[in-house]
Amino acid sequence: MNLRDLRYILAVAEHQHFGRAAEACGVSQPTLSVQIRKIEDLLGVALFERSSRAVAPTDACQALIGHARTAVAEADAMLAVAWTLRDPLAGRFRLGIIPTLAPYLLPLVFAPLRDALPALEIEPWEDQTAALLDRLRGHELDAALLATEVDGPELASRPLFAEPFLAALPPEHPLAGREQVAEAELASDMLVLADGHCLRDQALAACGREGTLGTLRAASLATLLNMVAAGYGTTLIPGLAAGAAQDGGIVLRPLAARTGRTVRLVWRARFPRGTAVDAVGDVIASRLRGYAEGAASDVV
Amino acid sequence: MNLRDLRYILAVAEHQHFGRAAEACGVSQPTLSVQIRKIEDLLGVALFERSSRAVAPTDACQALIGHARTAVAEADAMLAVAWTLRDPLAGRFRLGIIPTLAPYLLPLVFAPLRDALPALEIEPWEDQTAALLDRLRGHELDAALLATEVDGPELASRPLFAEPFLAALPPEHPLAGREQVAEAELASDMLVLADGHCLRDQALAACGREGTLGTLRAASLATLLNMVAAGYGTTLIPGLAAGAAQDGGIVLRPLAARTGRTVRLVWRARFPRGTAVDAVGDVIASRLRGYAEGAASDVV
DNA sequence: AGATCTGATAGATATCAACTATCGCTGCAG
DNA sequence: CTGCAGCGATAGTTGATATCTATCAGATCT
Helix, strand or coil: CCHHHHHHHHHHHHHCCHHHHHHHHCCCHHHHHHHHHHHHHHHCCCCEEECCCCEEECHHHHHHHHHHHHHHHHHHHHHHHHHHHCCCCCEEEEEEECCCCHHHHHHHHHHHHHHHCCCEEEEEEECCHHHHHHHHHCCCCCEEEECCCCCCCCEEEEEEEEEEEEEEECCCCHHHHCCCECHHHHHHHECCECCCCHHHHHHHHHCCCCCCCCCCCECCHHHHHHHHHCCCCEEEEEHHHHHHHHHHCCEEEEECCCCEEEEEEEEECCCCCHHHHHHHHHHHHHHCCCCCCCCHHHHC | CCHHHHHHHHHHHHHCCHHHHHHHHCCCHHHHHHHHHHHHHHHCCCCEEECCCCEEECHHHHHHHHHHHHHHHHHHHHHHHHHHHCCCCCEEEEEEECCCCHHHHHHHHHHHHHHHCCCEEEEEEECCHHHHHHHHHCCCCCEEEECCCCCCCCEEEEEEEEEEEEEEECCCCHHHHCCCECHHHHHHHECCECCCCHHHHHHHHHCCCCCCCCCCCECCHHHHHHHHHCCCCEEEEEHHHHHHHHHHCCEEEEECCCCEEEEEEEEECCCCCHHHHHHHHHHHHHHCCCCCCCCHHHHC
């Protein structure tokens, strides 16, 4: 049995006339005659009593037609819903963001995203890189903003913008007077984030350190900056966080080698809504265009 | 879009695996791949995200699958209901009966019909011939028991049994002493039913009269018999009414020429449930078999 | 009695879903 | 790191069938 068959039944029942029903269905009258006959054979019951002047639905038809109507209506509803879902730039878009990026990037891009993609309901999800990748692979996220490379055929990624690191120093620190700071000079008293933050590994790598110094494992950049402001050491922060850092009596200095990280958009290679991914990436990249070239502290 | 397509979608969504879904649908895996792709093109949205190890339904699929499930369930329900309607000897059967027959025939055939056709819900409808034929043509009756011939290609009929007429006389009537009465002898003082009763015309015809005598237009046989018992005249009653007539101080006599009427089952020639019509006719004819040959008054 | 309207039928055609065979990709294991 | 296995996609063919046009047969109306 076929949805088309059900539509034929409904049409004949409605018009009580094969010719007009056929016209309403956009087929020829013999088509309808043959198909109705086939359905009757299939169901084992006569649906219509034909005479030369009228077509009357049988009791059996009356009993069945409600189901037919519902089935057809549901199928039509499905098409209608699908039509509203056609726009790849509409609907929910779950976007993962790492914690060292979210508080500083989201305020920048949220309005541009809403303006450029009004139908796209972006749901940010903040977590560390590994957790985001797990959720991405598990179809719990549609894309993620990371600061690391990803490999494997399963995921695809695209760089959005470069984010330079800045040295964060207490005002009384010996290096605070410099115009710029060499990465290796921070190694001796640099404070870092807790395990799992990509920034932790990147900061350590930038200074040429492998292991860890001291026992502090800050859970957030805010904690780290407060510790620096209190004179417990130095740290290395991503450029977008400069605005937040300047409030608290901290000296920011560019790095001699302009070390930084690249913020990337990552998604499953097979994710069907590539258009939405591209659009989101475009908006963010365009908002941050020229950021790395300018002075980190005043472009934002 | 097709109900089969919807079943494919449901299968893939359930198994999250094209091969197993194909097996569940009884088709090959390429069939499923191609069809799912076609539906996706038709809907304009991706339903599944395929990777080499897993098949995951998209958000769009989640939004659509409820409709698909309902549509398929309704179609299945339709088939199930149709299966219960397959038996032509089941369901409602609206049977018209003329007033001069119903009170006497129904008590005879109701139990046999119920025993022979337990699933057939017979709904008797009592009215005069013309009204029954109207309802029959208007699909408001499935068949009717009449005592007249019907013609035209629209209706078909079948004789069930012959019903002889009897002369009903007041005990003091001159003819009451006879063994039998000649039809023409009743003409002078015969009382008849109101217009519209076929028995009225048949009684008049049997006595060779065309017009009407007197002003009485009895609405029922019971009225007529009471009038006869009261000595106002004679009448002619159908044989099956003999039982009712014998109670009331009336003399019944057979007619010399054995005049009578033939009770027929009438139905629309195109009525699809010919099996039910035949069965009902068989039961009634078999119950009344031999009736006309026996003595009218004691066979019943 | 002819005209007309109805649904049914016949035969041809084109669409399409199904199959088998095979490919390409991915992940695992020797 | 290289075959091996699993999975979905693709190609090409075949068979079923829904559809068409043309026509028939029955019934009603003028």
